[in-house]
Amino acid sequence: MIRTGPEFLTYIEVLRHKYPQYFIIEKYGSNEVILSQQKRYHSLYCIKTGITKCYLSDENGKEFIQEFLGEGVNFGELEFFSGHLSFCSIKTITNVEVYKISYQYYDFLLENDAVFNRLVLKSMALKIGFKAPRHSFQHSYSIEENIIRLQKIAPNYAKIFSKNDIANYLGVTLRSLNRALLLLK
Amino acid sequence: MIRTGPEFLTYIEVLRHKYPQYFIIEKYGSNEVILSQQKRYHSLYCIKTGITKCYLSDENGKEFIQEFLGEGVNFGELEFFSGHLSFCSIKTITNVEVYKISYQYYDFLLENDAVFNRLVLKSMALKIGFKAPRHSFQHSYSIEENIIRLQKIAPNYAKIFSKNDIANYLGVTLRSLNRALLLLK
DNA sequence: CGCGTAATTGAAAAGTATCAACACTGGTGG
DNA sequence: CCACCAGTGTTGATACTTTTCAATTACGCG
Numbered sequence: 001m002i003r004t005g006p007e008f009l010t011y012i013e014v015l016r017h018k019y020p021q022y023f024i025i026e027k028y029g030s031n032e033v034i035l036s037q038q039k040r041y042h043s044l045y046c047i048k049t050g051i052t053k054c055y056l057s058d059e060n061g062k063e064f065i066q067e068f069l070g071e072g073v074n075f076g077e078l079e080f081f082s083g084h085l086s087f088c089s090i091k092t093i094t095n096v097e098v099y100k101i102s103y104q105y106y107d108f109l110l111e112n113d114a115v116f117n118r119l120v121l122k123s124m125a126l127k128i129g130f131k132a133p134r135h136s137f138q139h140s141y142s143i144e145e146n147i148i149r150l151q152k153i154a155p156n157y158a159k160i161f162s163k164n165d166i167a168n169y170l171g172v173t174l175r176s177l178n179r180a181l182l183l184l185k
Numbered sequence: 186m187i188r189t190g191p192e193f194l195t196y197i198e199v200l201r202h203k204y205p206q207y208f209i210i211e212k213y214g215s216n217e218v219i220l221s222q223q224k225r226y227h228s229l230y231c232i233k234t235g236i237t238k239c240y241l242s243d244e245n246g247k248e249f250i251q252e253f254l255g256e257g258v259n260f261g262e263l264e265f266f267s268g269h270l271s272f273c274s275i276k277t278i279t280n281v282e283v284y285k286i287s288y289q290y291y292d293f294l295l296e297n298d299a300v301f302n303r304l305v306l307k308s309m310a311l312k313i314g315f316k317a318p319r320h321s322f323q324h325s326y327s328i329e330e331n332i333i334r335l336q337k338i339a340p341n342y343a344k345i346f347s348k349n350d351i352a353n354y355l356g357v358t359l360r361s362l363n364r365a366l367l368l369l370k
Numbered sequence: 371c372g373c374g375t376a377a378t379t380g381a382a383a384a385g386t387a388t389c390a391a392c393a394c395t396g397g398t399g400g
Numbered sequence: 401c402c403a404c405c406a407g408t409g410t411t412g413a414t415a416c417t418t419t420t421c422a423a424t425t426a427c428g429c430g
Contacts, residue, residue, distance in 0.1 A: 056321040064321040081303075081310035087317055110306075114296065121295075124309045125266035131313070132272055135320045136241040136249040139356050163409060171324050176386055178410060348377060361418055363378060
């Protein structure tokens with residue numbers, strides 16, 4: 001449920017010793033926006049500690065949560081490659097530390113470090129593979145079944161996420177989520 | 186609605202002159218399965234001509250269409266990087282020609298051709314950026330609004346895709362799609 | 371012409387959203 | 401110590417949307 005990228009994070013830590021000036025650590029409290037959709041940024045981010053949510057909001061202000069991101073997951077790379085504005089917003093859930101790498105240095109690392117390059121490719125492949133089946137599954141099964149699945153993947157999910165976030169993650173209203181939880185008891 | 190990758194295709198054609206033995210052309214008729222989900226493959230594919238659909242099917246046999254793929258889009262790369270089985274199935278809609286590149290050669294090109302490497306990264310970034318907002322939009326708006334959006338993006342969509350495919354793409358039943366179409370008249 | 375597939379439509383059932391009221395909690399200030 | 405408040409969570413009633421099921425028609429092709 002919370003995607004992580006330990007392999008990527010480990011390698012970031014290695015690179016940081018070689019190029020310390022490339023990596024800036026930023027700290028956030030809970031409920032802070034790191035990236036806002038439809039804006040221009042100039043850095044890649046990689047989560048060092050903590051949990052964030054990646055979401056799109058529509059004009060009514062409703063959040064559609066794509067996924068929860070944990071340690072080692074990077075974001076901001078899509079915009080670098082595509083040249084587009086940011087696709088989604090990133091907001092912290094817990095306290096969060098991120099490594100921030102300017103696009104300039106990111107580009108350098110991609111060109112000159114084959115291991116890094118391959119890890120970036122792999123992390124993007126995993127990102128796609130993670131997102132795709134989620135919507136399909138949620139669509140094919142009832143809310144109850146989706147909750148059961150959540151409980152299996154992350155038994156402590158209720159302690160980490162607010163009810164609202166869970167509802168937005170499942171793509172249903174809070175009311176429907178509550179009814180489904182009642183039926184499960 | 187139909188994602189394409191002209192830039193990637195152009196470069197594939199260039200590479201093909203340099204390494205002709207790397208690229209095998211395969212031809213398919215309509216309604217043929219090129220990739221089947223949860224299987225192991227050993228090649229990357231890039232669409233030369235024609236249209237395919239990328240979908241996941243659940244145990245009831247229902248297809249959940251992720252996206253329609255057109256010229257220059259590649260698939261089979263996620264499995265190469267992640268080492269997982271195929272995420273989704275790919276089935277042709279029209280007649281299709283694909284370039285097939287073995288993972289071995291793909292790997293070689295990634296390591297030794299920086300332009301190719303960057304195009305692969307870009308195409309993956311676009312793939313993510315294309316898929317993400319779709320489910321969000323479909324969820325936030327009514328079926329009618331989604332159809333109107335389809336008509337704007339692809340005015341001739343009805344000539345290319347069956348009603349069933351369109352319903353599966355929008356994530357609704359055929360019955361609901363038909364009712365929405367009636368209401369629009 | 372007959373067959374299978376695709377498309378259409380109606381009626382009932384199931385699922386979900388909307389709206390509104392109310393409970394619980396922790397923190398703040400009188 | 402209590403009253404108040406904001407944020408979060410809970411619940412009921414109703415309206416609306418979508419699915420399910422079933423029956424029927426239209427179309428392309430051997």
